[in-house]
Every structure is written in structure tokens, then in C-alpha cells.
Amino acid sequence: MIRLLIVDDEPLVQIGIKSMLDWAELGIEICGTASNGRDALNLIEKLSPHIIITDLKMPIMDGLELMKECQKKYGRLPLFIVLTSYEEFHLAREALSLHAVDYLVKFELTEENLKASINTAIQLLDEVIRSSQYQVQPVPVETLLFHERFFIMLLNNLFESEEQFRLQAQILSLDFNAAGYIASYMEISGQKTHSMDTRQQLNFYSSTLQMVKTLLPKYINCYITALDIKHFAIIFLIPENKISDYVAFIINSVKNTMEMLNNYYGASIHGSVGRFVENPLDISASFMDARQIFSMSSPDRPLCFFDELDLKNPVKNIFNISIFKNDIVSAYEEFDPDRLRKVFSSIQELFREHPSYFLQALDAASNILYLSISLLPDGEELVSGIFKDHPQNYRCLFTLNTTEQILQWLNTLFEGLYSYFTSKKKDYKNRIVLNAKQYIRNNYTKKLTLNEVAAALGISPGYLSLLFKKYSDCGxxxxxxxxxxxxxxxxxxxxxxxxxxxxxxxxxxxxxxxxxxxxxxxxxxxxxxxxxxxxxxxxxxxxxxxx
Known part of the structure; x- marks a missing residue:
């Protein structure tokens, strides 16, 4: 049922709206009434209405203030229909500028025009909830991909140095000046996903993640990045005054977000939270903690904290991908098929010798998947193409039951990436040099260093220097x-x-x-x-x- 809240300081207006339509026939439940904007805000937090009919002129807090507060706190939902008088058309115009669905003149309110406005709101509500672009401000694709790549490297300890990390963070305008940091590994779930087809599932998971990215930062400073279709990572930035009770701070922030997700999307999230660290370069250790204890979380236990567990016998179900750090960075930066073969061969050999390490093998394959999607241009499309003949595409990984099946999955991924790397290697290197030269020409007034330009391109300084010598007539x-x-x-x-x-x-x-x-x-x-x-x-x- 769609929930409707009525906000007006005149009881007769409230009663009139309640009795004017057969709300149940429209699939609508009147979940409450309020006589001013402040009371309405309290009800909105508790009841999460989808649509609000509100008067514009009310004591304590008027309708416009209510709309502004809701936009600031909740974003596009709930939707508003405003009530106005003849002399208040200037207020109605302002309400429409705040994305009100419609305005109705009180003295001309009829069953027909109220029903028409409600039907418009229902149609818009459906579009908003279904849209995977809900509330996302347009961001250049290159910038978005660079952000994703940055966080994948940070979470997996793939930066060569602190300087490389700081330079890339500065270029991307990412602030890492908090008192502490905590990484979380999260999963999206929904009660009806089993009855959805693949396209519907993709829309559901994508829409839910976008809503998390919109809502969670309203409660706590954080960075959120997708890992695959249903998993994502959160990096919480903890201020000085919250260090002593950061657990409660995170729980309350996630709880508020989860309530909105459940009320509007029928979605839920659960996951695990790693240790508290002071240095941002230690975020990878916190992320590893979170992945290690993820199996202890569930929809019934939505957050599990590493620092609160007594792990006398650590759960060894994760794989530390950073042990292949140099080869991985070189392979994915340089489109080097030989380095790629070395990484895959080492991992496959390890698990052939230890076939009982199923969970570690699954984690290793998941990490390689995340890296391939995030570090390569059009990574999602590329990997999907490699697994195009599989019913669940690359997501079939998460349905496998044996280490041998995972090794076969890794081999399919390797063969596809190897072919791609071989075809792209030379052209990509030339393009890197051209991009570096363009960056230099655009920034010649700065004191340019090799490290800065490499950071701007998302590659290592040593590799950029090597390419300049090989593909340019000067260093x-x-x-x-x-x-x-x-x-x-x-x-x-x-x-x-x-x-x-x-x-x-x-x-x-x-x-x-x-x-x-x-x-x-x-x-x-x-x-x-x-x-x-x-x-x-x-x-x-x-x-x-x-x-």
C-alpha cells in the first residue's frame, strides 16, 4: 500500500480529504495527519509516507519549510501535493519549484481534481522508485570510473606509496583528514528478488545502491563504492568527537538508512564492519577484517563489528590479494598479458594444491572480479562479454559449490582478459603518453612532477616514465x-x-x-x-x- 500523510492546521480540511475519495481502491493508506510542519516531520521519520498533501500556510512550520527540510533530509521522496488559497499563488509557484507534484486551490477542491493529482503522484512515485538514476547528480563518466578505481586500489592496498595515494585523493577532491577510518563490506537483499528476472534484479540492486549513496552520507561522513551487482563497500570517516562511541554512531546511521530502504524499496542491507584505523592507508586492513567476519552477519543481524568480537580462532575464509600487488598493478595498468598469466597461474596453482580451501578460493575469485570490473576501461561490459554464454553471466561465480568449479571460472575469466590485453596493449600505451602530454599542456603553469601527472592518469610514476622513454622522442x-x-x-x-x-x-x-x-x-x-x-x-x- 502507498502511504499518504495529510498536513493541515484546519481539522475540517483533514476530515474532508479523508472522506473525499475511496483511498483503499487507489491502493493508498492514510497513515496519519498533522497540523503543522514540525509535527509532520516527526511523523515522516516514523511512518515514511510516499505522498504528502500539505497546506502551505501553517503555524510553527509552514508547507514550504516542510518541503525544504524533507528534500534536505530524504531527497526526492516523499512526493508533495500542496493546498493553497487564491491569494497564495506566489507560494504555489515556489512549491512547484521545489518539485511539488501539483497544487490544489482549497475552495475549488473536488473529488475529480484531487483524484487526478493523486494519480499523477502515483505515476511519478512509480517512476522514481523504478529509476536507477534516482537522485544521482550527473557526474562525468571518466570521473566516476576514476573514483571507483581509486577506492578499489585503496581497499586492496594497491597504492605504491602514500604520496601516490595523497596525490590521487587530492586530484579527485577526496578528503581523508578524519580522526579515524573504518571499512565495511555490505550486501543488498530483497524479499522479492527471487521472483524477478535478471533485468529487474539489476534495476533493483542498482536503485538500492544509489539510494544508499544518497541517504547514508546524510547521517555519517562516508565513501561508498560498488564491488559487484549486490555487494558494496563503505569507508566511514570518524570525527574526533565520535571515536569513543563510533559503534553506536555507525549503527544509528545505517539503521536510519535501512528504514528508508525498507519503507520505499522493500530492500535491506547487512554486512560487517572492520577495525578502527587512524591511517587511511590501513583501510585495506579494516576491509579485510570486514570480509573475514561477513559470514557472521545476516538480515537478522544487519551489522557485525570486528572490534566487538572475541576471535580466539580467526576465521580464515579470505584471500589477501595484495600479496600479488606488484603483478596485479602492472598487469592491469599496462595491459600486460604475461603478468596477468603469472597472477592467475599462481592463484590457480595454490588452490589446486589445497582444494579444501573453498571459501578462500571464492574470495580470491571475487577479488579478481572486483579488480577487473573497476580497474579496466568498460570493465563491467568486458567481463560480462567474457561470460555471455553463462545463464547468470559472471555472477554464476556465487552459485558455485566446489573449488574446482571456481578454478574453471577463473580460467574462463583469464582467457577472456588475456585475449583483450593482447589486443589492447600497444594502443593503450600510446594513448597514455598522449594523455600525459595533453595534461602537461593544460597545466604548464604548475610545477609539474612525474608523480603528479601519473596520479592524474591513475598509473604509477615508474610506468609513466618508462612509457615516455619508449613512445616519445624525449623523456x-x-x-x-x-x-x-x-x-x-x-x-x-x-x-x-x-x-x-x-x-x-x-x-x-x-x-x-x-x-x-x-x-x-x-x-x-x-x-x-x-x-x-x-x-x-x-x-x-x-x-x-x-x-
Missing amino acids: FIDYVNQVKIQEAKRLMTEKDMKIYEVANFLGFDNAFYFSKVFKKVEGCSPTAYKAKHTKSGDGLSVSPPTD
Whole structure:
């Protein structure tokens, strides 16, 4: 049943709306009434109505304030139909700007126009709930994929250094200045998923995750990233004043989110929470804890905390994928089929020797799956294509019952990735160099370093340096200097800027170092170059290299 809340300070209006329609016939239950916005907010938190009919002018808190508070706290739902008087059309316009479904004039309220507004709201409610894009602000695809890649690397301890982590976080505008961090491993479930077809399940899981991403950050500062269709990770950022009671803080935040998910989507989430860590680079250890105890959670026990368990005999059901850190990073960064073979062969050999380690094998395969989806361009599409002949696609992994079946699944994935890596390797390397050069040309006023540019591209500094030497006619530093000096010549001849001004503008430490670099590139000092071209009136127009 759809829940409807009536908010008006006139009891007769409340009674009139209740009696005007056969609400049950419309599939609607009137779950409550309130006489002002403040009381309505309390009821909304308890009852989670889908639709609200509200007056605009009320004591304590009016209808517009109520709508604004609900948008701020809950997002697109609940939907609003507003009641107004003839003289309040300016308020009605403002309500419509806040996405009110409709406005009704009290003195013209009839069964027909009320029913028409309600039917419009029901139709919109259905669209909102079904839409997997519900409440998501548009984000450039490249930025979104880079975010996902960053968090997968963080959760699996794949960063080469703290500097690489900090630079990428800075470029993505991700804040890691909390007093502490905790990672969680979560699963989405629903009572009716067993009766859904594959497309409906995809929409259900996607919509639920998007709603989690919308709701949970309203209660607690966190980052959320998808792992596969029904699993996701949460990184909680704990402030100083919540360290002593972070368990209650997380429980309350997740509980509020779960209530909304259940009320509006019929969905639930459950999972496990790792240890508290102070260094963000230790988040991977917290995530490993969470995965280790995940089997102890369930819909009936929605959150299980590592720090509250007495693990005298640790549950050895996870696989530490970071032991293959260097080979994994190289394989996925460089599209290196030989490195890929090394990783897969090592994992498969390990579990052939220990076939009883089923849970560890499943965890290893899951990690490889998450990495493939997140670290590769169009990873989801690529992996789905590899398993296109399987009834449940790559998700068939989670239906397997033996270690041997998991090894066969890994072999299918390896063969598909190996073929893809072989075809993409050379073109991808050339594209990385071109992208690096474009980044340099777009940021020549900065003091560019190899680490910064590599971080901007999401690759390791050593690999970028290697590619520059192999696929460019000069090294990284030489190219940066060429771009800066080309721009320096333009600034001196066209803008008549002083040498120290040019040096400062282009990110050099001082004019002396700028002059040294200039002479190395051009064969003369910037003073001599400027004097020559100013005197001759050459007026050279130069621009950074284009390749």
C-alpha cells in the first residue's frame, strides 16, 4: 500500500480529504495527519509516507519549510501535493519549484481534481522508485570510473606509496583528514528478488545502491563504492568527537538508512564492519577484517563489528590479494598479458594444491572480479562479454559449490582478459603518453612532477616514465621543459613580460633556474632571446607542442 500523510492546521480540511475519495481502491493508506510542519516531520521519520498533501500556510512550520527540510533530509521522496488559497499563488509557484507534484486551490477542491493529482503522484512515485538514476547528480563518466578505481586500489592496498595515494585523493577532491577510518563490506537483499528476472534484479540492486549513496552520507561522513551487482563497500570517516562511541554512531546511521530502504524499496542491507584505523592507508586492513567476519552477519543481524568480537580462532575464509600487488598493478595498468598469466597461474596453482580451501578460493575469485570490473576501461561490459554464454553471466561465480568449479571460472575469466590485453596493449600505451602530454599542456603553469601527472592518469610514476622513454622522442622532464619554454617565448615576445614574471607564472622556483632551463632548451639565455626578438620586431607567435 502507498502511504499518504495529510498536513493541515484546519481539522475540517483533514476530515474532508479523508472522506473525499475511496483511498483503499487507489491502493493508498492514510497513515496519519498533522497540523503543522514540525509535527509532520516527526511523523515522516516514523511512518515514511510516499505522498504528502500539505497546506502551505501553517503555524510553527509552514508547507514550504516542510518541503525544504524533507528534500534536505530524504531527497526526492516523499512526493508533495500542496493546498493553497487564491491569494497564495506566489507560494504555489515556489512549491512547484521545489518539485511539488501539483497544487490544489482549497475552495475549488473536488473529488475529480484531487483524484487526478493523486494519480499523477502515483505515476511519478512509480517512476522514481523504478529509476536507477534516482537522485544521482550527473557526474562525468571518466570521473566516476576514476573514483571507483581509486577506492578499489585503496581497499586492496594497491597504492605504491602514500604520496601516490595523497596525490590521487587530492586530484579527485577526496578528503581523508578524519580522526579515524573504518571499512565495511555490505550486501543488498530483497524479499522479492527471487521472483524477478535478471533485468529487474539489476534495476533493483542498482536503485538500492544509489539510494544508499544518497541517504547514508546524510547521517555519517562516508565513501561508498560498488564491488559487484549486490555487494558494496563503505569507508566511514570518524570525527574526533565520535571515536569513543563510533559503534553506536555507525549503527544509528545505517539503521536510519535501512528504514528508508525498507519503507520505499522493500530492500535491506547487512554486512560487517572492520577495525578502527587512524591511517587511511590501513583501510585495506579494516576491509579485510570486514570480509573475514561477513559470514557472521545476516538480515537478522544487519551489522557485525570486528572490534566487538572475541576471535580466539580467526576465521580464515579470505584471500589477501595484495600479496600479488606488484603483478596485479602492472598487469592491469599496462595491459600486460604475461603478468596477468603469472597472477592467475599462481592463484590457480595454490588452490589446486589445497582444494579444501573453498571459501578462500571464492574470495580470491571475487577479488579478481572486483579488480577487473573497476580497474579496466568498460570493465563491467568486458567481463560480462567474457561470460555471455553463462545463464547468470559472471555472477554464476556465487552459485558455485566446489573449488574446482571456481578454478574453471577463473580460467574462463583469464582467457577472456588475456585475449583483450593482447589486443589492447600497444594502443593503450600510446594513448597514455598522449594523455600525459595533453595534461602537461593544460597545466604548464604548475610545477609539474612525474608523480603528479601519473596520479592524474591513475598509473604509477615508474610506468609513466618508462612509457615516455619508449613512445616519445624525449623523456618526461624534457617534454615538460619544452612546453614551458615554448610558452615562455610567447609571453616574452607577445606579452612583454619580465623574466622573473615569466618564471613565476610558469611555476619555476626562481628566475635563475628558469634561465638555466631556457638556455638548455633554446641555446641562449631568456634575456638574449627577448632582446633579439623585441629588437627585430619579429613578434613570434609560439605555442606549446601539440604532440
